[in-house]
Amino acid sequence: MILLQHAADLKKLLDTKRQANLTIGFVPTMGALHQGHLSLINRSKSENSITVCSIYVNPTQFNDPKDLEKYPRPIEHDIEILSAAHCDVLFLPLTEEVYPGGLNKLKHYELGHLENFLEGASRPGHFNGVANVVDRLLQFVQPDRLYLGQKDFQQVKVIEKVVTGLKPAIVMCPIVREADGLAMSSRNVRLNEVQRKNAAGISHQLFFIRDHGKEFPLAELKQQAVERINSIPEAQVDYLEFCDAEKFTLINNWKDAPKIVCVTSVLVGGVRLLDNMLLY
Numbered sequence: 001m002i003l004l005q006h007a008a009d010l011k012k013l014l015d016t017k018r019q020a021n022l023t024i025g026f027v028p029t030m031g032a033l034h035q036g037h038l039s040l041i042n043r044s045k046s047e048n049s050i051t052v053c054s055i056y057v058n059p060t061q062f063n064d065p066k067d068l069e070k071y072p073r074p075i076e077h078d079i080e081i082l083s084a085a086h087c088d089v090l091f092l093p094l095t096e097e098v099y100p101g102g103l104n105k106l107k108h109y110e111l112g113h114l115e116n117f118l119e120g121a122s123r124p125g126h127f128n129g130v131a132n133v134v135d136r137l138l139q140f141v142q143p144d145r146l147y148l149g150q151k152d153f154q155q156v157k158v159i160e161k162v163v164t165g166l167k168p169a170i171v172m173c174p175i176v177r178e179a180d181g182l183a184m185s186s187r188n189v190r191l192n193e194v195q196r197k198n199a200a201g202i203s204h205q206l207f208f209i210r211d212h213g214k215e216f217p218l219a220e221l222k223q224q225a226v227e228r229i230n231s232i233p234e235a236q237v238d239y240l241e242f243c244d245a246e247k248f249t250l251i252n253n254w255k256d257a258p259k260i261v262c263v264t265s266v267l268v269g270g271v272r273l274l275d276n277m278l279l280y
Contacts, residue, residue: 001083003090007097007140013089014050014141022049026143026168028134031055032072032186033081036176040147041085043173052141053082054091060103060129067272072189091140098136106132111161114248118239119154119265119274127158135162143168151175151183153263153276157248175276177203183275194233195269201232202266206277209262213279214254218242229266238272240264245278 004010014024025044029037037053044051055078062068075092082090099105109131114120120127138146146168148156156172163170176184181203182196191199205225213221226237241250241264244257251257263276 001079001087001090003079003092005092005094007093010052010089010091010140014052017050018142023144024048024141025051025145025147026138026141027051027053027147028137029053029055030057030071030186031078032074032189033078034176034184034186034188036149036151036184038081038085039176040149040173041082041087043171044145044147045086047171048145050088052089052091052143053087054093054137054141056093056098056133056137058098058129058133059095060099060106060132061126062129063123063125070190072186091137093137093140098133107135109135109162111158114154114158114161117154117248118241118263122238122265127155130155130158131162134159138163138168145169145171147171147173149173149175150276150278151185151274153261153274154248181207183273185273187271187273190271191268195271198232198235199266199268199273201235202229202264202268202273202275205229206262206264206275210277210279218252218254225264229264232268234269236267238265238267242279 017024025048027040027044041051041053057071057073059068109128111127115127148159148170150172160170178184180200182200183203205228209221209225222240226240229235229237242260242262243249244251245259245261260279261276262279266273
């Protein structure tokens with residue numbers, strides 16, 4: 001695996017690959033890698049000649065400084081994981097290259113309702129920060145395909161807007177779960193043993209909705225799920241909603257959209273956990 005820190009070096013390397021008609025897959029991450037990330041790496045490797053992974057903890061997408069401070073950064077372990085997975089290139093960009101004008105001079109992206117909807121409403125400025133860093137990383141890598149995880153469903157929708165008209169095809173890969181159902185997340189390491197065990201109850205409600213949902217109206221399902229999740233010790237639902245999976249707008253009835261996604265964000269012991277379930 002080749003490890004690079006400078007965009008110029010990355011461009012030089014990837015230009016030679018493109019000249020040889022090799023395809024490039026890109027997996028952007030913030031590190032603290034787990035099997036969910038590796039599923040993206042493996043998918044990219046199966047569909048491209050070269051797989052590039054980036055690790056950069058993006059400060060502009062954290063509206064809570066304490067959240068940024070606590071974000072795990074096990075870089076040496078991450079390098080070992082990527083090397084064992086036979087990732088071709090690891091890009092560790094410097095902040096001065098990602099944001100040459102400084103963190104206070106960000107581009108504003110027109111994200112429509114996504115910017116202040118659900119996750120955006122709870123984390124002001126979050127998605128504009130995501131848009132800035134992804135746009136910049138795509139300029140560096142210029143991949144053929146961009147691999148993103150379904151767990152951050154709204155973020156995928158934001159990035160779809162950012163890359164409109166650009167080259168990379170977006171590939172959304174399914175959520176990878178722990179044995180008890182909890183969606184894999186870099187934030188899970190911040191849960192203590194009891195919180196970690198209890199957090200599995202979030203996914204259990206989504207599984208119930210998937211398996212028995214059409215037996216009930218959406219409003220009833222929502223009420224039941226929120227009450228059950230809030231009954232978990234130290235858990236508090238921020239939102240749980242049913243959305244049109246394509247437009248990502250709220251729906252009220254099963255017939256309102258051909259594909260539906262149930263999305264939720266839950267605080268467990270102060271740690272923000274995201275999950276969702278695609279319903280057809």
